[in-house]
Amino acid sequence: MCPDMELLSAWADDEVPSPWKERISSHLEGCRSCADKVAGIKRLSLRLRASGKFDEAAVVAKVASRLGIDKSGESPASTETAAARLPRAEITRRQGNFALPIPFAAVAAAALLAVGILSGRMLALPGSSGSGASPLASATEANSAQALPASLNAGNTMSGNPTMDSLVRYLETQNAPISITIQLPPNGSFAGGGAPMIVKTPPAEAVSLPLSTQGLGFVMTGAGK
């Protein structure tokens, strides 16, 4: 009786213990059918191993380099432990996989978020104008009261209390990357207290930047320009 294919497969892997291993070897000498099956398994192995070539040594060396491991076995100059070297290894991650370009709209959203939170806090301070009204209502009034000239150029300073609408309009007109510095009033008195609050919800048609504000947070809805 012939061994089944599963046993022949294990035999080809040298995974059959004695004395069965020797018995199968003897059987294969006299059984053409089983010998063909084993030959087929070995051909498959050869085809699998022969298929595709790559520079294994180069990949091993690249990973070693990224991990800061000296493959030659020489002691590295530094005596720090591998765990302590982790940040360096992290930094060497391939940029293409991990670097995320920050879209212009995201930068603008961050700036607007900061302005919104700060103005919300300032307006909520006791003694400030409109202290009797809710911070949200006061801020909305303040935002609708002013507008920046659309002709502002890079390098200009927005003084006073620029509104969110005017900021959005200004940012919308800028085609090149710009740097935004938000400067707090030098004599401002800030105190912690209350929850930060976004103070403006512009109508969707008024803002063509792929940016929307809803309730207490900014939601990015698409890529920047």
Added chain:
Amino acid sequence: MFSSGSPPGEKELRELYEATASLLVRIAWRIAGTEEAAEDIVHEAFIRLIEKKIPFPSLDDAKFWLIRVVKNGALNHAKRKGREVRAYEKWWQGERVASDPADRDLLRSETEGEMRAFLERLPEKLRSVIVLKEYGEMSYREIGKVLGISEGNVKVRAFRAREALLEMMEGKKDVS
């Protein structure tokens, strides 16, 4: 080196790397399909090992852990790539619906890596075993440790993977 039960230090890490890197890269490449992916997957595995500070009782335990992480990472990568490729193929077929049948033959003949394609059609549990066996040159016992299954189960899966591959090579049927 690993008997103290403490996380591997620099020396142990180098020792582990020298003992496993070629094997890990080979397994990752065979499953994931590109050198870049293999490099990233093996790198990530070592980073995870360092980050987790797992106290391995022996070099073999650390090696099996790494093989498991690399195998899983490579399979995940292959899955993602498979979805992408299927999406491209769907689009490509749509574009070529009205084209000459000769184009389809040409497309078929352009397909490279036939054995890789066969491997990709294997169910994961069979593919893992045959890749570790054929490319990792590991014993059934080692494969069982990596995959958390018995040696007997490895034997059955190795056989079933080969049977399926032989059938695919003969063009008998697909395996799902």
